Amino acid sequence: MAATLHDVARLAGVSIKTVSNVVNELPNVRPQTRQRVQEAIEQLDYQPNLSARNLRSGRSGVIGLVVPELSLSYFAQLADAVIARAEHHGVIVQIEQTGGDRDRELAVLTSPRTRNADGLIFSPLGMGQDDAERLAVPYPLVLLGERIFGGPVDHVTMRNVEAAHAATRTLLEAGRRRIALVGAHPGEVMGSAALRLDGYRTALEEAGVAYDPSLVETAGLWHQAEGAEAVRRLLASGADFDAVFAMNDALALGVLRVLQQERVRIPEEVAVVGFDNIDEGQYAMPSLTTVDPGRKEIARQAVDLLVERIARRGDAIPPREVLVDFEVLRRESA
Known part of the structure; x- marks a missing residue:
């Protein structure tokens, strides 16, 4: 038979009310007593009746x-x-x-x-x-x-602004001066794109590098296909760039794909940094430098x-x- 609240209380040497307090994560239980109850719960493999608990508390869980x-x-x-x-x-x-x-x-x-x-x-x-x-x-x-x-x-x-600033500074510290940005949302005042653009521009300014609008590419959706299309536009425009900061990793993966198709050496000719630290990035070829936003x-x-x-x-x-x-x-x- 399944263990009951009474069984746990008996084994732990406490009242049923104390066991209930521990199960419901209430704070008014001494640490030593809480540990003894938790050990009894584990030993007996006690499973609380969540439906009954939720009904009593008025919550759905x-x-x-x-x-x-x-x-x-x-x-x-x-x-x-x-x-x-x-x-x-x-x-x-x-x-x-x-x-x-x-x-x-x-x-x-x-x-x-x-x-x-x-x-x-x-x-x-x-x-x-x-x-x-x-x-x-x-x-x-x-x-x-x-x-x-x-x-x-x-x-x-x-911390979008600070993180984008750090990503751009990483490229600047590696000697890159023509840093393209992929994923802009023109006219956006509040949102990830606006905040990350702010961080990008501030890092350039601090390094004494002029902001060049011709290096900023839009992407309505931040998917791989949009990243690929954005860097194709950059290449077709004849823009001179030695790095790309993509506003998320999906965009960056699309950028990597097109650059490789065009026989651009990464990072020797063009370095790429993404944002988000999604799992796919570390398995790309080459693996993607990125911002882990927490x-x-x-x-x-x-x-x-x-x-x-x-x-x-x-x-x-x-x-x-x-x-x-x-x-x-x-x-x-x-």
């Missing part, structure tokens, strides 16, 4: 994750990290994708399916700063990304903040903003 598209490796790997961290807290993740469409993002915020979850981790792409007040929803929500700042909810994001830490912080909000629902906690650290990973392409 489910959190939502909303991303633009899982076909982009960054978001697929972010989802994987969120699921792993959620398992640590004993909750399940329900995933929705919006295609980066503003109307679909707004609809998700009020969807009955979404509101059946205990809280939401939300990464918009179509919404913008003017939509900040739309985030004032009647359930716990943690915002990801760079589309909205200063909103009414907790926000976990990466994806796992973003997932950890987002889940932890949301779980805390759910547990303390009703408490007046001001919105918090968390910026995670990044690292430039030097590989063979630069």
Whole structure:
């Protein structure tokens, strides 16, 4: 027969209430007692009745994750990290994708399916700063990304400007002076593309290198095909460049492919740096130098903040903003 709460309490020499407090991760248990209960749970292979626990607490044990598209490796790997961290807290993740469409993002915020979850981790792409007040929803929500700042909810994001600056500086320090940029969004004021362009331009300025608009290529979507097409345009224009900073790794992989097709030696003739540290980059030929923006830490912080909000629902906690650290990973392409 399956072990019960009574069995755990008897083996650990504590009350049933103490076992319940440990199972529900409540703080009012001494460390030594908590350890004794956890050892008893492990020894007996006790499995809490999550349905009963959720019914008593008024929670579903489910959190939502909303991303633009899982076909982009960054978001697929972010989802994987969120699921792993959620398992640590004993909750399940329900995933929705919006295609980066503003109307679909707004609809998700009020969807009955979404509101059946205990809280939401939300990464918009179509919404913008003017939509900040739309985030004032009647359930716990943690915002990801760079589309909205200063909103009414907790926000976990990466250091886009500083990371793009570091990526560009890596190329400058290697002696590159004609650094092309792939992935620009003309007219964008707030968002990853605008912030990374800012970091790129600042690094050039600090190095005394003039900003050359002819070296900046657009890419509406940040997929491999768009990266390939962007560098084809650069080559066809006759632009003189000795490096490429691609605004994400998918774009960078497309750049690598075309440069190799054109018999351009990497990094001898053209160095390439990406952004995101997706798994595919380290297995490219040559392996891709990239920025690790702290994806796992973003997932950890987002889940932890949301779980805390759910547990303390009703408490007046001001919105918090968390910026995670990044690292430039030097590989063979630069």
